Structure formats: structure tokens, C-alpha cells
Amino acid sequence: MSTRxxxxxxxxxxxxxxxxxxxxxxxxxxxxxxxxxxQATLAFGWRGMLKVKHVPEQLLDVTITPVMFVLMFxxxxxxxxxxxxxxxxxxxxxxxxxxxxxxxxxxxxxxxxTDLTKGVVDRFRSLPVWRPAPLVGALLGxxxxxxxxxxxIVVLGLALGFRPGAGIGGVLAAMALVIVFxxxxxxxxxxxxxxxxxxxxxxxxxxxGIFPLTFxxxxxxxxxxxxxxxxxxxxxxPISILATASRGLMHGNADPTxxxxxxATAAALTAIFAPLTTRLYRRG
Numbered sequence: 001m002s003t004r005x006x007x008x009x010x011x012x013x014x015x016x017x018x019x020x021x022x023x024x025x026x027x028x029x030x031x032x033x034x035x036x037x038x039q040a041t042l043a044f045g046w047r048g049m050l051k052v053k054h055v056p057e058q059l060l061d062v063t064i065t066p067v068m069f070v071l072m073f074x075x076x077x078x079x080x081x082x083x084x085x086x087x088x089x090x091x092x093x094x095x096x097x098x099x100x101x102x103x104x105x106x107x108x109x110x111x112x113x114t115d116l117t118k119g120v121v122d123r124f125r126s127l128p129v130w131r132p133a134p135l136v137g138a139l140l141g142x143x144x145x146x147x148x149x150x151x152x153i154v155v156l157g158l159a160l161g162f163r164p165g166a167g168i169g170g171v172l173a174a175m176a177l178v179i180v181f182x183x184x185x186x187x188x189x190x191x192x193x194x195x196x197x198x199x200x201x202x203x204x205x206x207x208x209g210i211f212p213l214t215f216x217x218x219x220x221x222x223x224x225x226x227x228x229x230x231x232x233x234x235x236x237x238p239i240s241i242l243a244t245a246s247r248g249l250m251h252g253n254a255d256p257t258x259x260x261x262x263x264a265t266a267a268a269l270t271a272i273f274a275p276l277t278t279r280l281y282r283r284g
Contacts, residue, residue: 034128034129035129035130036130037129037130037133040129040130040133040137041130041133041136041137041140042137042140043133043137044133044134044136044137044138044140044141045136045137045138045140045141046137046141047137047138047141048111048137048138048140048141048142048144049141049144051111051141052141052144052145059145059148059149061103061104061107062100062101062104062145062146062148062149062152063148063149063152065100065103066096066097066099066100066149066152066153066156067152067153067156069096069099069100070089070092070093070096070153070156070157070160073088073092073096073220074088074089074092074160077220078092081220081221086161089157089160089161089162090162090163090251091222091247092219092220093153093154093157093162093250094174094243094246094247094250095217095218095219095220095243095246095247096153096219097150097153097154097174097175097178097246098178098214098219098239098242098243098246099214099219100149100150100153101146101149101150101178101179101182102178102181102182102185102210102214102239103207103210103214104142104145104146104149104182105142105182105185105186105188105189105206105210106189106202106203106206106207106210107142107145107189107203108138108139108142108186108189108190108193109186109188109189109190109191109192109193109202109206110189110193110199110202110203110206111138111142111193112135112138112190112193112194113192113193113194113196113198113199113201113202114199116193116194117197117198117199121134121281125281125282131278131281131282132274132278132281134281135190135274135277135278135281138190139183139186139187139190142182142186143179143182143183146178146179146182147175147179150175150178150179154171154175164250164251164252165250165251165252165253166249166250166251166252170249170250170251170252171249171250173249174245174246174247174249174250177242177245177246177249177259177262177263178242178246180262180263180266181238181242181262181263181265181266183266183270184265184266184267184268184269184270185266185269187269187270187272187273187274187276187277188269188273189202189206190273190277191273191276191277191280192205192206194277194280194281195280213237213238213239214239216230216233216234216237217234217237217239217240217243218234218237218240218243218244219239219240219243223235223240238261238262238265241258241261241262241265242262244258245258245259245261245262
């Protein structure tokens with residue numbers, strides 16, 4: 001008992017001196033400049049890319065799945081739908097590009113919910129940075145995954161005989177248009193990521209929404225072959241308009257009106273759901 005007391009009495013002054021020395025050292029060091037909004041956003045975007053680097057299995061959903069869709073639909077249904085696999089490949093490849101990238105947006109909400117349930121978001125809230133930086137940065141990091149997935153699809157298409165009439169410029173323009181739309185759609189799923197309680201719930205809800213919209217579009221078939229009521233929905237489906245605009249950019253006959261509609265839809269999704277996501281993020 002006496003030994004413990006004497007040890008505490010001798011160690012307390014030493015600890016106090018160390019604390020005082022530490023405070024003096026910190027006080028004499030100039031405070032580092034606060035990161036700007038752009039710097040913080042890029043830092044969180046780099047974090048998202050590093051997650052892919054350390055866990056490359058995350059790229060399976062943007063590489064293996066679209067390859068399977070292109071091969072199966074082209075060689076199983078191409079002859080029946082378009083008369084030849086070559087003609088159907090020209091039609092389906094831009095559609096699969098749209099589908100695969102939009103499917104990947106669901107994982108933006110899943111990743112945010114995972115950070116939320118693990119307490120990472122609480123640590124981000126304590127940082128002296130622009131509050132939306134973790135959200136915007138994460139979505140910018142996801143754009144790298146979109147680019148990888150799109151590149152895999154285009155390279156596969158070229159290997160199978162796909163030849164875009166507008167050349168590499170048209171392909172890059174189509175890919176950029178799809179990524180811009182995906183950025184706007186990602187905000188919808190980040191909102192879900194903050195509202196739902198588990199990553200699996202976010203994934204299930206996300207795919208329950210994106211699957212019908214994708215398959216009830218012109219990604220796989222021409223709307224002219226559909227019943228009148230279904231065709232009316234397909235014609236106004238934003239995913240159909242995006243797929244048509246992507247085909248037009250790749251083949252050199254894009255309609256500027258469709259491109260404007262896609263960009264306006266992406267801007268509207270961002271304007272509605274980005275503030276909503278940010279508000280939910282701040283509330284905790």
C-alpha cells in the first residue's frame with residue numbers, strides 16, 4: 001500500500017513535467033494551415049482510390065459482370081434480336097456501358113453506410129475540413145471505378161469487332177457523359193446510405209430501384225418491339241435517353257437534345273439529393 005502511494009507521488013510530478021513540456025512544444029510550433037475545400041475533397045477522393053488499391057476485389061463488379069453481360073447477350077440473343085451478332089454488338093455495347101456504370105453507383109451508398117456503421121464518419125465529422133468533403137471526395141473516387149469499368153467494356157467490344165463510327169473521340173465523349181450522369185445518380189444512393197441501417201439494406205434497396213429502370217429501357221432491345229404502354233415508359237426513361245445519347249456519340253449521330261436532357265437530369269439529381277445527403281450527414 002505504501003509502496004504504491006509513494007510510486008504515485010513520485011510519478012505524478014514527472015508526468016506533469018512531461019505534459020507541460022509537450023504543451024510548450026506545441027505552443028511554439030505554428031499551426032498548420034487549414035486544408036481548403038478542394039484539398040480536402042481530393043484527399044478523400046484519393047482515400048477512395050487507395051481502398052481499391054488495397055482491396056482490388058472491389059473492381060470485380062465493374063469488370064467481370066459487364067463482360068458476362070456482353071458475351072451472353074451478344075452470342076445468345078444477338079441473332080434472334082438483331083439478325084446477327086455483329087449488328088447487335090453495335091447496339092448493345094453502349095447500353096451495357098450505361099448499365100454497368102449505373103449499377104456501380106449503388107456501392108457509393110453501401111460504402112458510406114459501411115463507414116457510418118463502423119464509426120469512421122464520426123471521425124470525419126471531427127476533422128477541421130469542409131463538411132461535404134468526405135462525401136464529394138468519395139464520389140470523385142468512385143469515378144475512377146467507373147472509368148475502369150467503362151474501359152474494360154470498350155476494350156472487350158473492340159476485341160469482339162465493335163467499331164465506333166465516331167472513333168476514340170466519340171467513345172470518350174460517351175464515357176464522360178455516362179460518368180457525369182452516374183455522379184448525379186450516386187447522390188441518390190448516398191442519401192439511402194444515411195437513411196438505412198445496414199450496408200446490405202442499402203444494397204438491396206438500391207438494386208431494387210436500379211434493376212427495373214435499367215431493364216425497362218432500350219439498353220437491350222429497341223423500344224419499337226415493345227407493347228405501346230411499355231414503350232411509352234421506355235421512351236421517357238432517363239436511362240433510355242442516356243443509352244441513346246451514348247450510342248449517338250459513339251456512332252457519330254448524337255442528338256444534342258438528348259445530351260442536354262441527360263446533363264439536366266444529372267444536375268437535377270445533384271441539386272436535390274446532394275443538399276439532402278449533406279444535411280443528413282451533418283445531423284449524424
